[in-house]
């Protein structure tokens with residue numbers, strides 16, 4: 618079984634780091650700056666989940682980093698492309714093998730990055746809902762929140778972790794094979810147009826055996842050209858998505874799509890453009906599956922379908 622813990626970070630080159638730092642802070646990250654580099658983290662213990670380096674030309678997406686659970690796994694993957702393992706000169710240190718995917722994106726496999734201290738997550742009291750297991754529908758005395766107002770704590774980061782990345786790729790099958798060989802992805806939902814043999818792309822999840830993982834950590838879209846589509850960050854709770862939606866609009870940022878709830882993956886989502894033009898997503902309440910969920914095929918109509926929320930696309 619491949620031993621990849623999770624997607625750890627996304628990397629960009631950005632022209633205006635000051636502007637980007639303000640956006641990232643407004644988006645819910647805790648942001649640090651070192652020389653010509655921004656590091657943004659969530660309240661989980663990864664020292665960074667978003668990295669922006671000073672661009673020398675136009676802004677661009679550089680790539681992603683995946684964390685191996687063991688050093689032998691890092692070495693196994695590095696050997697596939699005969700890539701050197703080097704020390705990481707970033708907070709938390711560690712070892713890295715940097716590979717290049719079929720479209721020229723950097724794909725880092727890292728191991729031994731020291732964890733930072735967890736930050737206190739923002740909290741909210743439990744939801745009063747009728748469908749709690751074991752609760753009699755009419756018995757309000759069993760409601761989860763009794764004698765307590767809803768109130769919110771604010772902390773330095775409202776983002777928990779990086780959840781997934783979506784890439785438009787030149788050749789879906791070539792990229793799918795490349796990533797599956799190295800990261801060990803399992804297809805969750807392959808998307809087809811018209812008939813099942815006309816594949817557009819696929820939502821893919823990590824293979825952690827019995828352990829539950831996100832419905833997708835990587836979605837490859839066979840767009841016929843290479844382009845960053847979006848990166849999605851899991852936030853602390855549903856209310857935060859709504860609070861942040863209004864706040865980001867008030868700051869004048871460009872909204873892309875949301876708030877809504879996906880059918881495939883079930884996330885409550887909200888997509889925004891950062892000042893450099895890259896789409897970043899807030900999400901919560903996503904599906905978790907393990908190996909036994911298997912692989913499925915879905916028509917393109919389901920790809921953009923929502924349980925509720927506006928029609929659109931990221």
Ligand SMILES: [Fe+2]
Pocket residue numbers: 781783847848849898
């Ligand atoms: Fe997404």
